[in-house]
Amino acid sequence: MNIFIQFYKSLYSPKTIARTRFQKIGKTIAYVFFLAFISSIPAVIIINSYIMENLESVERSLKVDFPDFSIEDGSLVLKEQNNFVETTSDNFHIILDETGDQSDNDLAMQSNVIAFLDDSLVVKVEGNQVFNQSYVYFLDNYTKDDIIDILHQLNNSKWIIIILASLMYFILNSFMKFLAVTFLALFGNILKQPAKKAIKFSQVWTISAYSITITTVFFTIMEFLKTPVQMGVFIGWTVNFIILYLSIKEIPSKKQRKLS
Incomplete structure (x- = not known):
């Protein structure tokens, strides 16, 4: 049989x-x-669709909708007076929060989110937390342009990632x-x-x-x-x-x- x-x-x-x-x-x-x-x-199928549809839109949103920011010595630093910025790009909610006010409960209400918090980067897909990393463990300081460049490289290599x-x-x-x-x-x-x-x-x-x-x-x-x-x-x-x-x-x- x-x-x-x-x-x-x-x-x-x-x-x-x-x-x-x-x-x-x-x-x-x-x-x-x-x-x-x-x-x-x-x-x-969900992984493939999210990678295919959202990498490029997140890159574009960071480039156009957000002020200059950087990750320096384990902390998020915004270059303008506004220390909290958020927007929605297609399926993803993107947050920059230098204040530290964004709680786990706030993020729990979001289904798809990329959150640059004051001390860590959090990524959730379909309500599941897939990445949560403190900036302390980042090997270097990063500017907004550095992160956009990383996203661009990931977008070019998305089939390998998939x-x-x-x-x-x-x-x-x-x-x-x-x-x-x-x-x-x-x-x-x-x-x-x-x-x-x-x-x-x-x-x-x-x-x-x-x-x-x-x-x-x-x-x-x-x-x-x-x-x-x-x-x-x-x-x-x-x-x-x-x-x-x-x-x-x-x-x-x-x-x-x-x-x-």
Whole structure:
């Protein structure tokens, strides 16, 4: 049975999932990577669109809409009397705040923001903080023109950035999938004892990998639709546990094997 048929049948058949315990572990590992690839697609699309659409507009906005500023000795310095400037460029809210008044709660209200605060640079995308770095760790002082030049270079190299960012996300997502499967397998290993199922931990791990198929597909679709799921973690793990339990239940018990 190829990986696509297994994927399809794992969406509805605990009996098919139970049968996967006989396959080689290498095929199961490939299947987990396959699930990680599928679930990475919405985020990769978002990463690509934001890089493609916003790098150039942020560069243009800094050049046109903001006064001269610099980052000197770990602090933001504005060259004009106005020590707080903000504007919106396409999807991004851009802030220069020398006052230090901008709080975490203020930034939490912004979905997409680039904030040059008094002592750090903060970048948020789709409400998630992706970068927060104190100026103290910057290797040099930077002027407004230096930052615009960096953005220009990034804009010229955006395809490389897109590939690297997508690859890094896929690797991280794969790690999280393997972690989830292993955690679920530990639960399944406990579950097999009272159920008297004669299966090894490696077989439970294989079954666990296919048991997360439904939740992977569901949450991937929700991400495509940009629809948040209330109590998503609880719902996801509950479904995973139920599918794993039903799959293990399909395996003949030790007593049934002796009778046969």
